[in-house]
Amino acid sequence: MSRLLRLGRILKVVGRHRLDDIIDADRVPRGVRLALHLNPFRLGARAEAQRARRLRQALEELGPVFIKFGQMLSTRRDLMPEDIADELARLQDQVPAFPAPQSRDIIEKALGEPVDRLFARFDATPMASASVAQVHAAQLQDGREVVIKVLRPDIEPVIRQDIALLFLLARLAERFLRDGWRLRPVALVADYEQVILDELDLGREAANASQLRRNFADGRLVYVPEVHWAYTRRNVYVMERIHGIPVTDLDTLRQRGTNLKLLAERGVEIFFTQVFRDSFFHADMHPGNIFINADDPADPRYIAIDCAIIGSLSEADQYYLARNLLGIFQRDYHEVARLHVECGWVPPETRVEDFEAAMRAVCEPIFEKPISEISFGQLLVYLFSTARRFDMEVQPSLILLQKTLLNIEGLGRQLYPQLNLWDTAQPFLENWLRERYSPQQMVKRLQYHVPSWLERLPQVPDAVFEQLLGNRQVPAANRRSSDGAMRRQQQRLAARRQRRQVAGVACAGGALLTVPSVQPLLSTLTPAGWFLIALAVVLLWPRAQED
Known part of the structure; x- marks a missing residue:
């Protein structure tokens, strides 16, 4: 019943603001078209305000979920008419505020003391108000300037x-x-x-901000405000107050002589650093959350706020994403097609050659163009059309990454339309892959895994002997099988696996023999021992074709 009531409210808002005048009726399903036409709330309603204002007001009335959708649309000026994009941009930090007494009450209940005792100054008028929370300026008793983020009541x-x-x-x-x-x-x-x-837990957001601040501790690319944990709870978050220029205020940035090209390139570098170096990326990088420190116009730096939405990728996703992007940058469509099959993004029976041809048709038109002429939105449409042929499913784990890419594109268009995204991103990806598989990194990763391998090492001989006994006890059904060739093939694979496992155990034992003392084990392991451990891992690692 509550869902039907909510659906009725949505229809009421759509009708009252005459959003049916905005929608292209020929491009929606017939059932939706009929529902819009028969909506009783549109009767008598007049579309007096401009279409963009009506859309923005409707989204505000419908609440946080719809406001977030409007924020996303506001960054896609290549897909939205200019008047609608400008109006929806107001949703980033100009949503109607809730009353100041409510805000004070929430703060006092969360922190357990009166606002006047907690802070030397508290500004009742909000600095900004967004879909989930609003922000007030304040000053701590020790004189430090802060902002207080307060969750909307009953949201x-x-x-x-x-x-x-x-x-x-x-x-x-x-x-x-x-x-x-x-x-x-x-x-x-x-x-x-x-x-x-997760956005409703401001304590989680504060933890995200602390991690992001630590990841960019040198402040060369981006600055993240300090969290004041003593004043932070689930519905109240107090952070250092920063002073910067909104990234959308291009007139002020130009007046100060800000290097917009460098700023745009650093935005791309920040994105790829977060995704590939840290696997911890700010996934809500719309313009309302980004400010610029332009004190030195030749060396502008970003200031990031609102870290509620954070994304991360597994090591496998990082690897395949980097290889896929490099394959696209280098126009190696066969590699892109092979990687899609290998990582399971398309079904295993997909013909690599067919997918390669389809990817070439999608990607070729986008090269050698400035970002102003490239639409990632249109590219996603093309990729979806390709997916229909190859049964590619949307990967939920990459949705936040895709959303962040769209925000980066919108930001790049505003700052420096001539930016060549490919030239900026390709060297970063090449260096990341080179460093990831350098001997030094391989040794570090080996050192990380060795303790758990050594913990399981005493169990290896028993596992090998159990495997040997299991292979001797061939099931009766197999013994009666007339398929001698298949049986002989299985026996050869089993024998090969046994030899490899015995050699692996021998290498592991040899590694232990190189250790002059058992404690501490890792510090006394010789280079020869490390080599034997690595060889043991290779030999004992299961192989799909032998299973």
Whole structure:
């Protein structure tokens, strides 16, 4: 019943603001078109305000989930008309605020003391107000300037209601829309639910900010404000106050002579550093969360706030993503197709040659162009069209990364439209792969895993002998099988595996013999011992073709 009531409210807002005038009726399903036409709330409503303002006001009325959607659209000026993009940009930090007495009450309940005792100064008028929280300026008793982020009251029930409605729509889309299953809408909504619910915990956001600040401790590329943990709770977050120029204020940046080309290039470097060096990236980089320190116009630096949404990738995803991007940059479409099959992004039976040809058709038009002429949005449309042929499913684990890429594109367009994204990103990826597989890094990774391998090493001989006994006890069904060739092939593979395992155990034992003393083991392991350990791992590692 609550979902039906919420759906009714959505239809009411859509009708009252006459959003049916904005929607291109020819491009929506017939059922949606009929619902818009029969919506009783549109009767008598007049579209007096401009379309962009009506859309922005409707999204504000519908709440945080829809406001977030409007924020995302505001960064895609290549896809949105200019008037709509400008109006939706107001959703980034100009959402109507809730009353100051409510804000004071929330702070006092969270911190257990009156605001006047906690702070030397508290500004009741919010500095900014967004979809989930609003921000007040204040001063600590020791004189340090801070900002206080306060969660909107009673916001969680509204978000949960909207998420439940999104799940309903996702299930309908997955069942009834052509190719809807490939988008995996239910999985995507589940991921989005986790992300937006995490935003309701300001303590989690503060922890994210601390980690990001630590990752960029030198401050060369980006500065993250310090967290004041003594004043931070789940619904209140106090941080250092920063002073910078909004990244959208291009007039001020130009007046100061800011090097916008360098700024745009550093934005790309920050993104790739977060994704590949740290596997910890700010996934809500819309312009409302980004400021610029332009005190030195020749050396501008970013200031990042609002770290509620953070993404990360597994080592496997990092590797395949880097190799895929490099393959695209180098126009090695065969490598891109092979990697898609290898990492499971397309079904294993996919013909690499067919997928290679499809990728070439998608990617060739985008090269040798400045970013102003490249639309990642259009590229995603092309890739989805390609996916229809090859049954490629949307990867939920990469959704935040895709969203962040879209934000980076919108930011790059605003700062320096001539930026060549490929020339900026390619050297970074090449260096990352080179360093990742350098001898020094391989030794570090080996040292990291050796303790757990050594812990399991005493169990290896028993496992090998059990395997030997198991291979001798061939099932009766196999003994009666008339397929002698298959049986002989299995025996050869088993014998090869046994020889490899015995050699692996011997190498591991040889490594231990090179150790002059058992304690401490790692510090006394000789280079020859390290080599034998590595060889043992290679020999004992399971191989799919022998399983």
